[in-house]
Amino acid sequence: MKYTKYSTVIIGSGIAGLYAALKVQQQVKLPDGILLITKSRLGESNSRYAQGGMVAVMKENKTDSVASHISDTIKAGAGLSEFNTIKFISENSDAVVKDLLKFGVQFDKDDDNKFCYTKEAAHSVRRILHSGGDATGRMIEHALCQKVRENENIEIYEQTDAVELLVDSNECKGVLVFNNDIGEYETVYSPAIILATGGIGQLYKYTTNPKGATGDGLALAYNAGAIMQDMEFVQFHPTALAIDGDENRFLISEAVRGEGAKLCDADGNEFMAKYDDRKELAPRDIVTRANFNEMKENNSENVYLNAACIDSKKLAKRFPTISKKCLEHGIDITRDFIPVAPAAHYFMGGIKTNLKGETSINGLYAIGEVASTGLHGGNRLASNSLLECVVCAYSVAKYLKTIDLKTPKQISEKIKQIIDKYNDEDIILEEIDIKSLKTKLQDIMWNYVGILRNEKSLVEANELIYRLKADFPRSSKCLNREEYEFRNMLTVSGLIADCALSRKESRGAHFRTDYPETPENCIHSCIVKDDFLDKEKNFVK
Numbered sequence: 001m002k003y004t005k006y007s008t009v010i011i012g013s014g015i016a017g018l019y020a021a022l023k024v025q026q027q028v029k030l031p032d033g034i035l036l037i038t039k040s041r042l043g044e045s046n047s048r049y050a051q052g053g054m055v056a057v058m059k060e061n062k063t064d065s066v067a068s069h070i071s072d073t074i075k076a077g078a079g080l081s082e083f084n085t086i087k088f089i090s091e092n093s094d095a096v097v098k099d100l101l102k103f104g105v106q107f108d109k110d111d112d113n114k115f116c117y118t119k120e121a122a123h124s125v126r127r128i129l130h131s132g133g134d135a136t137g138r139m140i141e142h143a144l145c146q147k148v149r150e151n152e153n154i155e156i157y158e159q160t161d162a163v164e165l166l167v168d169s170n171e172c173k174g175v176l177v178f179n180n181d182i183g184e185y186e187t188v189y190s191p192a193i194i195l196a197t198g199g200i201g202q203l204y205k206y207t208t209n210p211k212g213a214t215g216d217g218l219a220l221a222y223n224a225g226a227i228m229q230d231m232e233f234v235q236f237h238p239t240a241l242a243i244d245g246d247e248n249r250f251l252i253s254e255a256v257r258g259e260g261a262k263l264c265d266a267d268g269n270e271f272m273a274k275y276d277d278r279k280e281l282a283p284r285d286i287v288t289r290a291n292f293n294e295m296k297e298n299n300s301e302n303v304y305l306n307a308a309c310i311d312s313k314k315l316a317k318r319f320p321t322i323s324k325k326c327l328e329h330g331i332d333i334t335r336d337f338i339p340v341a342p343a344a345h346y347f348m349g350g351i352k353t354n355l356k357g358e359t360s361i362n363g364l365y366a367i368g369e370v371a372s373t374g375l376h377g378g379n380r381l382a383s384n385s386l387l388e389c390v391v392c393a394y395s396v397a398k399y400l401k402t403i404d405l406k407t408p409k410q411i412s413e414k415i416k417q418i419i420d421k422y423n424d425e426d427i428i429l430e431e432i433d434i435k436s437l438k439t440k441l442q443d444i445m446w447n448y449v450g451i452l453r454n455e456k457s458l459v460e461a462n463e464l465i466y467r468l469k470a471d472f473p474r475s476s477k478c479l480n481r482e483e484y485e486f487r488n489m490l491t492v493s494g495l496i497a498d499c500a501l502s503r504k505e506s507r508g509a510h511f512r513t514d515y516p517e518t519p520e521n522c523i524h525s526c527i528v529k530d531d532f533l534d535k536e537k538n539f540v541k
């Protein structure tokens with residue numbers, strides 16, 4: 001097996017990983033260089049599909065303030081958002097936007113060359129920057145990818161999966177990677193490994209997330225002994241385009257409702273007033289449950305979004321991607337109702353980190369959707385995720401500047417043992433029908449660990465996941481990427497079901513039909529693998 005060493009390794013090339021690579025490269029002394037690993041092509045990620053925009057409390061936006069952003073985020077977070085985290089991220093938003101502009105990112109401006117701000121659910125003011133109308137993620141990612149590719153100090157491994165972290169005595173020394181193109185393994189040593197591997201949408205039958213969102217970084221960190229936080233909190237977006245047979249669902253941005261579109265049934269009857277005074281702009285979990293309930297009551301596969309009330313020229317200019325996609329399905333959004341239904345969208349839980357990106361394992365950092373900083377609490381406020389990605393990438397780079405990034409000289413027995421599991425040529429792995437196992441898991445998660453849960457459904461989920469584990473007896477070396485992804489999906493699904501079973505209340509996106517109340521006092525949930533139970537006491541950073 002090939003061995004390499006780098007001063008810093010970043011895993012994942014969404015907006016968090018790309019921006020971290022650029023900032024680390026700018027700020028940190030890197031005697032052994034920097035490596036960016038991504039399992040697909042550079043930039044293929046959830047980030048690419050972000051539509052609505054990125055929250056930014058800009059100094060020039062006199063209608064907005066950090067206090068107002070904090071207040072909205074806290075209200076949406078259902079009691080679990082951390083004040084200091086929100087304050088830190090909000091206060092840094094102006095600076096990161098200005099820095100992104102230097103990297104060639106452009107946000108939409110009006111005729112007076114001032115930023116255009118949009119509004120989404122549960123924001124009290126217009127504070128969301130967007131780019132390319134509704135192509136914010138693609139535009140930011142495109143600019144950052146270009147800068148990363150041009151930068152000769154950033155080495156890039158594409159089509160390469162991180163498959164196991166090399167951790168001994170709570171110190172991360174590197175990562176074992178698998179090049180899916182050539183079927184070869186490599187050991188990468190580094191004193192700083194940054195996980196930026198994104199979310200988990202693919203655990204569910206219906207999702208807005210692309211194929212790669214299989215929770216890999218979460219499984220890797222959990223198996224290495226990291227403390228995981230709030231794993232029961234999965235955000236379902238209320239309005240994904242519901243076209244027959246399409247399980248990976250295209251998103252109809254909340255910004256369309258922000259500009260005035262209404263939810264209705266097939267006859268055009270609006271229903272949101274029944275559920276919340278804020279109607280279409282109530283927090284995402286409330287709108288999701290409203291849509292889900294209407295679908296159940298009407299025995300229908302979807303509800304509808306009526307955007308025809310918005311000026312047609314504005315619709316075309318603001319939402320070119322959505323207009324085009326809907327037209328491909330014969331839906332003219334200036335006239336026709338858009339069929340929409342909820343889909344798994346975002347993961348609020350993750351690897352517990354502090355604001356420097358440190359996890360409970362020394363030398364292991366996490367940023368972006370894979371991390372749980374406490375910003376989102378029980379329910380993420382729209383467009384806060386991209387902001388968290390960039391502020392935390394900026395912050396981890398700043399922190400790495402203060403530490404000595406020396407690669408380890410000696411390899412411990414424990415790490416040799418990890419590597420040997422993958423080096424062993426005698427292990428013969430027989431092919432497994434992953435496609436059918438994956439479909440089963442996605443059905444279990446959707447039906448039993450979905451928008452509404454209860455003790456019976458969660459116990460059932462746990463039993464079914466346990467049986468799937470028996471049908472897939474791989475805990476380390478696998479045959480190919482699909483198997484690695486499925487191995488990780490099983491681990492993370494089990495954690496979500498376990499944590500959902502333990503939280504005996506409803507809060508934000510976690511709704512228990514057997515415990516519908518939301519008590520005033522609440523605490524984060526934490527979970528750590530049995531073998532590492534004492535680590536929980538150690539996370540005092």
Ligand code: FAD
Pocket residue numbers: 011012013014015016017037038039040043044045046047048049050051052053054055136137160161162163196197198199208209210212213216217251345346367368369370382383384385386387389
């Ligand atoms: P990602 O962008 O998901 O990137 C993860 C990267 O890690 C990918 O490159 C992936 O290939 C790589 N990776 C994963 N596992 C491995 C592995 N084992 N080895 C190597 N590489 C690996 N948020 C907002 O704030 N505003 C929005 O408007 C918005 N719209 C959205 C629309 C859609 C359709 C979706 C799906 C999400 C949206 N979100 C939005 C959420 C937001 O896009 C994501 O939370 C955010 O982009 C996550 O960025 P990230 O860099 O953490 O992860």
Ligand code: SIN
Pocket residue numbers: 050051052053251252253254255346381382383384385
């Ligand atoms: C959207 O555009 O509706 C998605 C925004 C988000 O997930 O933050």
